Amino acid sequence: MRAAVVTRFGGPDVIETRAVPDPEPAAGQVLVEVAIADVIFVETAIRRGAYGEFFDVRTPYVPGSNLGGQVRAVGPGVDADWIGKTVVGRGVAFGAHAELALTATDLVEVPPELDLPTAVAVYGDGFTALMLEELAPPMAGQDVLITASAGGMGLLLIQLAHQAGARVVAAARGDEKLELSRAQGADVLLDYSRPGWEKSVLEATNGRGAGIVFEGAGGELGAAAFSVVTDGGWFSAHGAPSGGFAAYDPAEAERRGITVKGIMDLRADSTTTAVTGADVMTRAAAGDLRPVIDQVYDLDHVADAHRALENRTLRGKALIGLRR
Structure with a gap:
């Protein structure tokens, strides 16, 4: 099969399209013929060799996590009824940017109301957005600040906050x-x-600050966002495209009564929330989550997708198309 391969840690040029052996599903695994895969900012950082404390990745490896396609085969212990179904799921140890990929059995059949690109575009970011919705206080009547608001997840968070009756500051x-x-x-x-810019947050909220902040930018922008959380407010430091998660003083957060959630509260295998992939598909089919897809790159241009993410040129989501 053909796959995008990160040959070594470094810039986008380290990604090459290569012929690699077809994977074989082991016990508890599913083999998917990939049609569409997601690509998100954290994958560019992993490609550079960052976040080794969170991801045990060694080169060469096939990048990509969230994927959609048709089940071709299943491993021992997996119900054969999955074969032939159109599903979304997560690659095992990445691997989604390939013609064939392995997933675990927590995949989800795509409902008829959704086309496959939409299902894949919403699956990963929607998972995190619903976790944040569940972790955050009720948003009705709140001033909610969302940074990196035009990214894939930022746009979903705007939708959720708007539907909840919040006043959304993007x-x-x-x-x-x-x-x-x-x-x-x-x-x-x-x-x-x-x-x-953060002074404008105070102006827009009559000096109160934002009661809830979904902070997806990181770095100095994230620190500025933290400075305008109202006392007793809620702050999520979940994004790091600026080079690191938002810096804040834990002692100040405690003194001001601010609840802070970090990336470890948003792991898909976390027990902090009850969100499932099926929940994401249900909410997307109902119209609560509507991903914005900007660009679809083919397998030979995964590096270009990484460049677009790093250069902040995308308006919404980038996907990788595997079908010729």
Whole structure:
């Protein structure tokens, strides 16, 4: 089969398309003929060799986590009824950016209301967005600040907050991304490429600050977002595209009564929430989660997808298409 392979840690150029052996499903595994795969920012950091404390990855490896396609075979102990079904799931030890990939049995059959690209686009980000929705306080009547608002997950969070009755303050870089945020339900638009943007959060909330912050930008932008959480508020530091998660002083958070959630609270294998992949598909089929797909790259251009993520040129999601 053909696969994108990260040959060594480094820049996007280390990704090559190669012929590799077809995987064989072991006990408890499913072999999927991949049609569409997701690509998210954290994969670019892993490719550079970052986050070794979270991901045990050694080169060469096939990148990509979330995928969709048709089940071709199952391993011992797996119900053969899966064969032929169109599903979404997560690759085993990554591996999604290939014509064939292994998944565990926690995959989900795609409901008839969703096309496969939509199902894949919503699966990973939707999982995290619903975890955040469950972890956060009730959003009705709250001022909710969402940074990196025009990314795949930021747009879903805008939708959820808007549906919940929040006043949504969206922060992103540039007019085009902010208008996309408005289209998803944002009430206040702030360009965080402008110095002192966080002061506009206070102005927009009559000096109160935001009661809930979904912080997806990281770095200094994340630290600025933390500075405008209201006392007794809630803050999620889940994004790190700026090079690291939002820096904050735990002592200040405790003194001000701010609840902080980090990336370890959002692991798919976590027991902190009860969200399942089936929940994501159900909410997407109901129209609660509507992913915005910007670009679909083919297998020979996975490196270009990584560049687009790193250069912040995407408006929503990037996907990898495997069908010729």
